[in-house]
Amino acid sequence: MSKGSQYDENKIMNIQILICGNVAVGKTSIVKQYTEESYSHRYHNTLQSELSKKEEIINQEKVNVYIIDAPGDSRLVDLTKQMIRQAEGYIFVYDIYDKQSFRDIELWITLIKNTKSEFEQCQCILIGNKIDSRRNSSEDITYEQGNQKAKNFNMQFFETSAREGTNIVQAIKKLAISIYHQKKGSIKQQNIINEQQQSKQKDMILLQPQESSNTLIHSSDLHQMTTQPKTKKSLWSKIKSCFGK
Numbered sequence: 001m002s003k004g005s006q007y008d009e010n011k012i013m014n015i016q017i018l019i020c021g022n023v024a025v026g027k028t029s030i031v032k033q034y035t036e037e038s039y040s041h042r043y044h045n046t047l048q049s050e051l052s053k054k055e056e057i058i059n060q061e062k063v064n065v066y067i068i069d070a071p072g073d074s075r076l077v078d079l080t081k082q083m084i085r086q087a088e089g090y091i092f093v094y095d096i097y098d099k100q101s102f103r104d105i106e107l108w109i110t111l112i113k114n115t116k117s118e119f120e121q122c123q124c125i126l127i128g129n130k131i132d133s134r135r136n137s138s139e140d141i142t143y144e145q146g147n148q149k150a151k152n153f154n155m156q157f158f159e160t161s162a163r164e165g166t167n168i169v170q171a172i173k174k175l176a177i178s179i180y181h182q183k184k185g186s187i188k189q190q191n192i193i194n195e196q197q198q199s200k201q202k203d204m205i206l207l208q209p210q211e212s213s214n215t216l217i218h219s220s221d222l223h224q225m226t227t228q229p230k231t232k233k234s235l236w237s238k239i240k241s242c243f244g245k
Helices: 027-036 074-086 099-103 105-115 143-152 168-207 219-227 229-243
Strands: 008-020 050-058 061-069 089-095 123-129 156-159
Touching: 008 027, 008 074, 008 105, 008 168, 027 050, 027 061, 027 089, 027 123, 027 168, 050 168, 061 168, 074 105, 089 099, 089 105, 089 168, 099 105, 099 143, 123 143, 123 168, 143 156, 156 168
Parallel strands: 008 061, 008 089, 089 123, 123 156
Antiparallel strands: 050 061
16 A cells, blocks of 8 residues: 555456436436436436446445446347346336336346346345425325335335435445445455365375385396396395385
8 A cells, every 4th residue: 555545556346336227217317426426407318338437445445336327228128138247236226206117126126137147146226216306295106115125125225316416425335335345255255265275285285195215226226137137136135125025
């Protein structure tokens, strides 16, 4: 670590997170608020995957957090299947005024499960977006409903406002921290396995029988056996003594 630095510049971890949900739930605005701390009133329909990046400092290490913004139309998901497989964490987003987007969270989870075989081990969060305009009417998805759905799928739950920036950074950074610790644990476990394998290999080498020097017959002795008959008896005696009487 360099003098005066708050983190180790030689240690950089990359984390990939996929954000998904129906069209117009605010995914792109959430990503923009997280990475740039800005908001655009113009609607932008995501037709292909878009990648954004933000640097975070976690445990005095620099971490590159990459956010993959998936198309809101599930019919376009084939474009992002490779990124679904590469992602290490997932953000599922619904609009608290759009009950269909809330119901379709199950469809997005199923779609990713069918693409990512290790999905059950991945870190995920559920976000209910657009709370800045909550009307507290029967049309709204309540906090309790969102929280219960998150519990059903073993996820953390956050309500956010991409317009005002409410809970955006907190939610995504908390997810990034969870992924960071999970990856660190995997690296540590792999190092233990590697050390155990190396130790076993060393033990196998040590246990291999070593050729005794007493059983070795120098080539010069063999030469004498064939070229000097007078010494044959003494040489055969030497050979017998090597193997015992």
